[in-house]
Structure formats: C-alpha cells, structure tokens
Amino acid sequence: MFFGSVFAQDLTLPELKGFKKALNYPVFGPDNLWDFIDGAAENYLAYGFVDLHVAEYKKGKNVIKLEVYRHKDNVMAFGIYSTERSPSFRFINLGSQGYDADGSINFFKGDYYVKIRTYSKSEKILNSEESLAREVAGMIPGDSKMPAVLSQFPDEGKKKNEETYINESVLGHKFLNGAYKASYQVGPDNFSIYIMISNTAEEARKTIDAYLSASGMESNDVAGGKYVLTDGYNGTIFLAWKENKVVIISGLSKDQTNIADKYTSEILK
C-alpha cells in the first residue's frame, strides 16, 4: 500500500486556559532539527531523536513555549534529559522526573522529553506554565518510573541527581556504548561508575575484550572477571563483568582496589 510503511504519530498539544495556542512551527524531524535548536541538535540525534512538536501559548506580551521531543525509547529520553539536568535545579514531581529552573520546566516521561519555557517573571504566568507542564505530563503515554538500572547503583557516596545515560562513546571510546553513569564522592575521593547491560553474556564479553585488547591485555575468562588497566586517556580503570553486565569505575587510583571491589561486588552480586 502507498502509505503502508508510513506511521503517523499525531500528538495534540493541549489548550491552556486564558492563553491562545499558536502552532507556528512544523513538526521537526532528524533532518531539520538544527533549524530549531542549531548545533545542539547533534546531541539530540545521538539519543535517537524522532520528532519534535512545538506550541506557543500567548497572553498579551507573555509567551510560554512548549517543546515535546520524542525519542526512540524511554532510555534515550532519559539520556537526553540527563545530559541537560543539573543537580542544582529545583526538582519537582513531574513525569518520571522533572525540575524547575529560571522559568524553565523540563521533564521526561516514557519516550518523551518535554521542555517548557517562559521569560515572564509574573507569578501568574509561572503558575500557568506549571499547569501546562502537569497537563502535558498527564497526556503523554508511558511509564513514570526512572530506568530500572539506576537502582543498581550503590547508594553510599552517590551524588544525587547526577546519574546519566551515555549512548555513544563512553569515556570517549568508540567501542564502549550504552552506559548508565553515576558520580560518587567517598571521603576525599571522587569517582564515576558506569553500568552497561548487554543483551547477552557474549556481547558483554566482547565489550570487555575490546577494552582489554586496546590495553594490550587478553581475557581467558568465560563467565566474568575483574581487571585493572591503565587507559592512557582516562587513567586507572577498574573493569568487571558478570554474565551480561559490565561495570567500569574511573577516577580511583590503582591502590584503591578495595573501594573499587566493594562497589563492583555490590553491583554484580
């Protein structure tokens, strides 16, 4: 059929009481997103960007702009959201997670990353902005839970709201893709933990092999293992895997094996 392979994704953006909704923008796709957010588009494309719906709500001189970004899946939506999140923002209960910062309300839910912005300082307009955010969060399909893998990061020393998902080139290496990252401070030590979940144990092993091979090492382990290596770019790396799960720790020195092992063992238990 002529349109058999074309899948419509209609999204009717809500009305906002007292405001006039204007749809002055086309639905943006991967090839013209740059027209809307210029160079920042590349980051969205790296997180499986699908399309963007934009609406403006006007009341006198005041404007509230709504941007609804759809990504390939929930992990990608969390990924792009997490690259733009700062722990210093005021977090609010919205979608899976959201925050309010200087007239911006951003949140993610399901496959969507939603950004709402006004330059108005009026309390009434800011309240309307929040109402709009809640309306959009209610209408967007999908789960309101955070990605399940995040719960595997040990709590001790974990910095709040700094978890991210890196889709490509983890630690700047092309052979490492798709990692959840959390930042830690334990005493004077700052380090990062990455968790990568592969589809199979064989895939996880390939990831390990790629890193070890780049370090001039080989693995004979068939079901798991722990290693420490020196990455010329990123310093000491603790690398471990079990079945389909890979854990990487960076930021510790070679003599801090006990810390690395404690965290690794908890994640791989």
Place this chain on the structure above:
Amino acid sequence: MRNINRRGFLKTGITGAAGIVALSPSLMAASSSEKEQEILYRTLGKTGMKIPVISFGVMRADNPNLCKAAYENGIKLFDTANGYQNGNNETMLGNLLKNYPRESFYLATKVKSAGVDREGKPSEQTTSEDFLEKFNTSLSRLQMDYVDILYIHDVRNPEFLEYKPIINTVKKLKKEGKAKFIGFSTHANEPLVIDAAASMDTFDVILTAYNFKQTYINELKAAVKKANQAGIGIIAMKTLAGGGFLDKERTKPINSTAALKWVLSNNDITTTIPGMTDFDQLDLNVKILADISITDDEKKDLTIAQAETGIYCTGCMKCLQQCPVNLPVPDLMRAYMYAYGYSNPAMAYSLLGELGTGDNPCSDCNACTVECTRNFNVKEKITDISRLVNVPADFLT
C-alpha cells in the same frame, strides 16, 4: 573482597601506563614541541588571534579527558554555548580549563537572544537584560573573567544585526573586557547575513555553517571573502553537513577528514570546529592539524557524497520559476518530506489541502522542466505525494 584477593583486579595492563596510549600513534609520534612546529595556524581577521586550523566544537563532549587530550595535541580554541547541554557543557569546560594558563587557550561561547522568531526577528522579549544575565551565567560556569569570542547565537536575519538592545550589549561587554572579541553564529541565510555584516564595523568574528553540500556555496564563498577582506575572521561549523551522515538513519557516514580539508581549502576560513566525542575522531582531526591536502580518494568520497540526494528539500526556491504551471514545488517537496521523512502523512495531507494542487498536478506535462539543485525527480515525487489527497483523512490519524 575475598574474591579480589584471589583473582579480582589482579591483571594489569602488560605495558603498564603505556596501555592504551600505545595504540594511539598520533599521540605518541612526536614531542609536543615538534608537533607545534607542524601545526598549521591561520590568523583570525583583525583579531590577530593565531589559531590552529582545527578547533574543538565541544557541544556534545561530556568527557573532560577528551578536551584535555585535544589541548595537549595542539588544539587551542574550544567552542561552546550557553545553551549546550543546558549549561553542563560550559561547566565541564570550566572545571577543566581552570587547570591551564588562561593565555594558553582560546574560549568561545554563544548566547542566544530570547524571543527571536523563526525569521530571526526580535520581539519585546529580546532584551539586553536577558542577554547579559545569560552571559554572566556563562562566565560563572566557565570560571573565567572573560571569553575570547562572544557570539550572538543564531543570527539568520540581517535586520537583527541592527537591533540595538543586543548589539549595544555585546559592544559594551567588549569594551569592559569581558569579551575580547564579538561576533555571531549563523546557519540560515548565511550569505545575506554575512554580506550585511561585512558592510558594518561591528563584528570581529563570524561563525558560519560551511560545507560541501550547501547548494548556495558560491554565494556563501563570495560573502565570506567580502567579510574577510573587511577584517572579519571566519570560522566554519557544520562542516560535516549536519551530523556526519548522509542519511537520517545514520548508516552512511561522511568522510569527515575529506569534508574538513575541503572547507580548509578556502583560505578565507581560519579554522573549523568539528564536534568530537571520541578519541578516534580526535586522532583523525589531529592529523589534519598539520596536513590539509586532499587526496584523490578523499576527492572521490566528496563527489559521491555530493551526489546523494535523499528526501529533504533545502528550500533554495530555484525551482519556483521553472515550473510551467507555477506549482509551489518547495511546498510539495515539504509535503513529501512530512510523509516520508517525518512519517506524518496527516501533516502532509493537511499541507496538500492548503495548497489545493489536487491529486495529479503534473498531469499536463509529459516531461518535467524543473531542474532541482538536489537532483530530485520532482515530477515523480509530486505525483507520488499528491495521491494522498484521495485517502480519507480518518485513515491518516
């Protein structure tokens, strides 16, 4: 812990600290002083800044070690923006660059004016206060007293260059020393905007989209030359023609080395700011720092890439005069893009309804007289998409 004592974390790289570095010959090939002699520098217009031909578009980089490696390999200009990663990009750079002597690198950032519409026109929201607040936030994140280049982010309308609230603000920041030099970035209507700026005495630097796929490259080259002759330094971005792939599925990568060398073959361009997210890309770009000559294979890759068409109309409007029945060809191409590019036939249907061109607007022509700059088979695409008007709307939601 028992496990670790027995076997865990016991295996260290056989070459110790040389582990991964040993596999990165470009980083090990020469001492830094030798590399500096090899690096090709160009002068950025009247600023006098001498900059290596490759700089770093930091926007997507989240690993400070990547920026550190770039710096240590001779890259000196780091380009970010107030809005990249909602400020996290500037914060990451600030945390890194505070460790280096301030005069040993250049830092450029961009601030976007609020309330600018799609045509690039300012509104009541486009204020000096908003711009200043954002810029001061940038300085704070970067942990710097000044930036080397401050760009007004995304200027696409020549009228904006005369918009006093913003222009006077950047001039003031330059006078105060918070921005050594001022300019703007542009990636739409670039020839017009650059041409207009070349006739003014306001800007030191322009950051422009510039790549081998632009259909209006001759106009852009002329504008760039004019600006350069007026003393404005030109920096190129979007050198990979948008994301580094020829297709939206990201399966056909562009030869990035060839694309960068092609840009640098124009001496009016001082440097380029390719985005880098991995060390392999960095290695490739570091090689270009000292050698911008294009090989025959690279020329071939560019020719093939230029021939790729796809489904995305660039809106050059050159077809408008060519259709004997005055069809709105760019709009019809947009409808085609909505259906096949955005997978949104409802939107295409709506646009076709507005255009009122019917279900077979090309029926009177045996052969098409439109010569598309992207080599689209215009008649075939129009005929294809126009059939959509006969599909009941209910089927498209």
